[in-house]
Amino acid sequence: MxxxxxxxxxxxxxxxxxxxxxxxxxxxxxxxxxxxxxxxxxxxxxxxxxxxxxxxxxxxxxxxxxxxxxxxxxxxxxxxxxxxxxxxxxxxxxxxxxxxxxxxxxxxxxxxxxxxxxxxxxxxxxxxxxxxxxxxxxxxxxxxxxxxxxxxxxxxxxxxxxxxxxxxxxxxxxERTAGAPRVSAVGQAQEYLRQHVTERVSVDELAAMARLSPSHFATRFRRETGVTPLRYQTQLRMARARELLDTTDSPVALVSERVGYVDPFYFARQFKAVHGVSPTAYRAQRKG
Incomplete structure (x- = not known):
């Protein structure tokens, strides 16, 4: 049926x-x-x-x-x-x-x-x-x-x-136009991750879209970008978090939510691992 x-x-x-x-x-x-x-x-x-x-x-x-x-x-x-x-x-x-x-x-x-x-x-x-x-x-x-x-x-x-x-x-x-340049599978995956910063996208999902096995896709992604797909997604989220911390007065918990982290404490740990300081300390720094 x-x-x-x-x-x-x-x-x-x-x-x-x-x-x-x-x-x-x-x-x-x-x-x-x-x-x-x-x-x-x-x-x-x-x-x-x-x-x-x-x-x-x-x-x-x-x-x-x-x-x-x-x-x-x-x-x-x-x-x-x-x-x-x-x-x-x-x-x-x-x-x-x-x-x-x-x-x-x-x-x-x-x-x-x-x-x-x-x-x-x-x-x-x-x-x-x-x-x-x-x-x-x-x-x-x-x-x-x-x-x-x-x-x-x-x-x-x-x-x-x-x-x-x-x-x-x-x-x-x-799509039927002959000879059009094609973006690599990794380049397409990067663009997809940039457009879906707040979502957790798995390697399996990215690999399926690229019509590659997860292991082959992960190897190609790391070879072309220098980082794993998960690390790349984390970098995108942290870049967006920095922007929100620099340009808004939103509480850290709200910033965490807006970049795809349900748990603000986990977000804070991830932020500190990338930037060496907590989100609150980063916001207090003089910039520009």
């Missing part, structure tokens, strides 16, 4: 259809509207069958594990680092692999610019799967969409989601 949703840790957002219709007719959002979006981690037994397709374009980004999609009667394997794009009105089905269920970021989009994006990208029912040269950047944009939709149902949030989706579709469309 295939499950459409209900996975531990999932995020699932659906815009009410009256609001979709309003957004499609309103300046600012009419170009591209996100009607549905979400995140399904390790979605065992996940699957969906739509014999008549849907009115929107379906975009599935696989960041871990594997699965399959069937579009217009043809079945295609899907693995980490690939995106599935199904045009509106096309019969399709998809599902997670039984042994290595996928982790998906996904969204449905509609709007006046959609047909042009699909044309430029060369999207067609016979070739719905393509490689992503920068999966981290694509995931960050889908997450931006999800966060905007989670915030509230105001026009401002819908506009923010539309903007992120427009950027995402532009990047996906450009």
């Amino acid at each position: 295939l499950l459409e949703d209900g996975f531990p840790g999932q995020r699932l957002l659906v815009m009410p259809r009256p609001r979709v219709r309003a957004a499609l007719s309103r300046p600012g959002t009419s170009h591209l509207v996100v009607t549905d979006a979400g995140y399904f981690p390790r979605a065992r037994a996940h699957g969906m069958t739509r014999p008549d397709g849907v009115d929107q374009c379906v975009v599935l980004v696989c960041t871990r594990g594997s699965g399959w999609c069937e579009v217009a009667g043809v079945r295609h394997p899907v693995r980490s680092g690939q995106v599935v794009i199904v045009p509106p009105g096309v019969a399709h089905a998809y599902g997670a692999d039984d042994a290595t269920p996928w982790t998906l970021w996904w969204l449905h989009v509609a709007g006046h610019d959609l047909a042009e994006f699909l044309r430029v990208a060369g999207v067609r029912a016979g070739a719905p799967v393509r490689e992503l040269s920068d999966v981290y950047r694509i995931v960050a944009l889908v997450e931006e969409v999800v966060q905007a939709m989670e915030r509230d149902q105001t026009f401002a949030s819908a506009l923010a989601a539309s903007g992120a989706a427009w950027h995402l579709m532009a990047l996906v469309s450009s």
Whole structure:
């Protein structure tokens, strides 16, 4: 039995259809509207069958594990680092692999610019799967969409989601350009960590996005940066903590929270290990 949703840790957002219709007719959002979006981690037994397709374009980004999609009667394997794009009105089905269920970021989009994006990208029912040269950047944009939709149902949030989706579709469309320079897997991971400073991102997650084994990824990361992924993330957090201590009057506990540490005492120990002084002593120092 295939499950459409209900996975531990999932995020699932659906815009009410009256609001979709309003957004499609309103300046600012009419170009591209996100009607549905979400995140399904390790979605065992996940699957969906739509014999008549849907009115929107379906975009599935696989960041871990594997699965399959069937579009217009043809079945295609899907693995980490690939995106599935199904045009509106096309019969399709998809599902997670039984042994290595996928982790998906996904969204449905509609709007006046959609047909042009699909044309430029060369999207067609016979070739719905393509490689992503920068999966981290694509995931960050889908997450931006999800966060905007989670915030509230105001026009401002819908506009923010539309903007992120427009950027995402532009990047996906450009993937077919030959000869474009590619950022290394480590460079992409660094950028992803910079954009997710407050989150604890594991080596396994970064390695899966880079389509490398954790040991191989960790070795490459240390060779190219001189530090481990965990140490690099700690350095990013401490840089942000210094900025907050220098430019705000926020209590140390709040600074700790804003850079991703739940325990302010652990944060203080980490800060002192990096800077040689406590956060309070650092703030009292004369600078500039």
